[in-house]
Amino acid sequence: MMMRRPLPGLLAAAALALLAGTAAAQPRDRPLRLVVNVGLQTLDPISSPSFVTRNFAYMVYDTLVAMDGKGGYRPQMLESWQASPDRLRWTFRLRPGLEFHDGAPVTAEDAVASIRRWGQRDSIGRRLMAATRDITVVDAATFALELSQPFGHVIEALGKPSVHVPFVMPARIAAATPPTTPAKEVVGSGPFLFSKDDWVPGERTVFRRNPAYRPREEPADGLAGGKRPLAERVEFLTMTDVSLRAAAITRGEVDYLEYAPLDYLPAFRKDRNLVLSQAGGISQIMGGLSINHHLPPFDRLPMRRALQAALDRGEIVAAHGLPGDMAFPDCVSLYMCGTPSSNDAGGDILRGASLDRARELLRQAGYAKERIVLLQPADSALINPMALVVIDRLKRAGFNLDVQAGDWSSIAGRWVGREPIERGGWNLVPVIYTGFDMADPLSNVGIGYNCTGNQPWGYCVEAMTPVLAAYATEGDPARRKALAAELQRLAIENVTFPTTGQFRSPAVWRAELRGVIDVGFPVMWNIERAK
Known part of the structure; x- marks a missing residue:
């Protein structure tokens, strides 16, 4: 039996009241608002296989390696990596200045503990761990991965872009939390800070710009490069009624739909105020x-x-x-x-x-x-x-x-x-x-x-x-x-x-947004409104 859905009018009233309440609470800061496909309930990207959790994690965590817009792999939190001639020993060095949201520096110990936890959960991670003799801390910024047998996908594994992504979290959390158990704390080193007090599970998630984040110097490219948090506040909202989503993006009450209501695509294509995703492959x-x-x-x-x-x-x-x-x-x-x-x-x-x-x-x-x-x-x-x-x-x-x-x-x-x-x-x-x-x-x-x-x-x-x-x-x-x-x-x-x-992904965003990175799922760094 189909679940009964609330009347569209009630949904619209509730959601618009939510938007109005948020605007009233932040009169000097117009938030960047993303409507996600489904409500966010779980915050740990290792324990959860949900895309909405992955989207959340890209806001607050960072990765050692990232995929660029052409499918190549680049250093992200890493400054560099080197492989021995037989490719059985890999040495990784973190770039300087990385800091968790609690003020602690990101160290090689954190990277090692995060890889170990992820490696118990993910498919390619398990295969990497099965081929690994040991992962060791060399110094505060350097760690080494020693293989026991050839494995031709080390960088591809550490740069895996979607579920489950090997995000880095503090060793005190990663080492103490089984991979199938949600972590009790959200402490990342990414471009945005999670505002836990404003979180309404399944309805609204609020982020604030991380002033301590140090983006890479090169331009953003896909999931790689300089992740510059330009918006002071970002909100993930849930709107289950598709007509409400369409009305909200058309009227400018929200800025970005992860997935546009498909019945509205022909109208959206004719609207000069909207941009549809062109991401392929x-x-x-x-x-x-x-x-x-x-x-x-x-x-x-x-x-x-x-x-x-x-x-x-x-x-x-x-x-x-x-x-x-x-x-x-x-x-x-x-x-x-x-x-x-x-x-x-x-x-x-x-x-x-x-x-x-x-x-x-x-x-x-x-x-x-x-x-x-x-x-x-x-x-x-x-x-x-x-x-x-x-x-x-x-x-x-x-x-x-x-x-x-x-x-x-x-x-x-x-x-x-x-x-x-x-x-x-x-x-x-x-x-x-x-x-x-x-x-x-x-x-x-x-x-x-x-x-x-x-x-x-x-x-x-x-x-x-x-x-x-x-x-x-x-x-x-x-x-x-x-x-x-x-x-x-x-x-x-x-x-x-x-x-x-x-x-193809039916994402849509307001035309006044600049810097949107069209990769097939929403990433909210580098986005600002036209002056």
């Missing part, structure tokens, strides 16, 4: 279905193949009503089309989607109408339209769905658990990812978590294990591409993560 979005491989019936491959056969990407993406130049339903690459590892291996399976084929595969699988719990993120402007089509197609194919709608924050808590169905467990969750999460095989959600036991994935394809190991040690680009294609073929054949279509 790795910045685009892929829809998919997270499968619980631990529980019946999708612990069995025949059932997963029946599921995959029911997913017509063209029909699912069409639910967004996107302009033709923003939707790419024909892409079959698990790495997303337009990224370096993109290929067609195994793609013929995806091109044959049909309800008749799904019904036949269900019959062959011996499906006896077992209940299948699908968690529907009804508050997500991007996921929900696709989810509704997925639900309809699966029901028409013969799957006995128990659809449980809710807000994303509540669903995310169940998603990372491993409870049986009768105690809040789940079978399917519609999700979206960006190319930042999909482009690298070692962090790809349908490949990189293979046989790690990590929720919410749990898949384990034995044939993928040696190919992943070979990819992790391979240094030759051509050989890497061939291994990536083989991994994709195995993932599609074993239905680790069935995709539902690729499309």
Whole structure:
């Protein structure tokens, strides 16, 4: 049953009152206001897999390495790195002047503790740690990573741009907090300060400019370069009603929508006061279905193949009503089309989607109408339209769905658990990812978590294990591409993560904003209003 939503008028009144109250509290400081896709509930980017938590973390934390606009990796908190001739020992040096928000200097001990915590949680992080003999502090600004075996992705791992990002936090927090437990303190060294007293979980998050932040001297480029906090105050707001989002951005009551209401895109394109994102390639979005491989019936491959056969990407993406130049339903690459590892291996399976084929595969699988719990993120402007089509197609194919709608924050808590169905467990969750999460095989959600036991994935394809190991040690680009294609073929054949279509991010911001970095998700540094 669909969750009942408040009346748009009530939502509008409540949100506009919130905006008015904020403005009244800050008469001399007009905040920079971002409407996020879903409400922020969890603040720890290592324990949480949510994009909204990642967005929050980029405000208050910083990274050792960052990806630029062309997909290259640059030093960020680091001043430099050096590798030994055999590439088994890496030495990293922090740049001077880094300081946490509590006034403590950032040291090599903090970097080491943060890497260790992240390395227990993330897919590529786990592989890096498995290949590592030790990470040691050399001096206050220098640390060394010594590998026990070749690993060709050290910098790519430390510069991973999306969930889970290896952000640096104080050693006293990182070393004392298990990676699946949210940290009790938010202490970063990033360009903005989190205003905890102003935080209304799920509704509003407030940040203030960090006056002690020392940006890099070079210009901002993607997630790299000089992160200059130009706004004195930034607010993340939640507006579940899409018509309210549209009205707020049109009237200038908010400055930036992480995801624009899709029905309004044609009008937004004609509005000279608005700018739509043009980010392509790795910045685009892929829809998919997270499968619980631990529980019946999708612990069995025949059932997963029946599921995959029911997913017509063209029909699912069409639910967004996107302009033709923003939707790419024909892409079959698990790495997303337009990224370096993109290929067609195994793609013929995806091109044959049909309800008749799904019904036949269900019959062959011996499906006896077992209940299948699908968690529907009804508050997500991007996921929900696709989810509704997925639900309809699966029901028409013969799957006995128990659809449980809710807000994303509540669903995310169940998603990372491993409870049986009768105690809040789940079978399917519609999700979206960006190319930042999909482009690298070692962090790809349908490949990189293979046989790690990590929720919410749990898949384990034995044939993928040696190919992943070979990819992790391979240094030759051509050989890497061939291994990536083989991994994709195995993932599609074993239905680790069935995709539902690729499309461009529908972000929109006010034209008077200057310095917006269009990377596919919102980063709020370098932005100022035209005088």
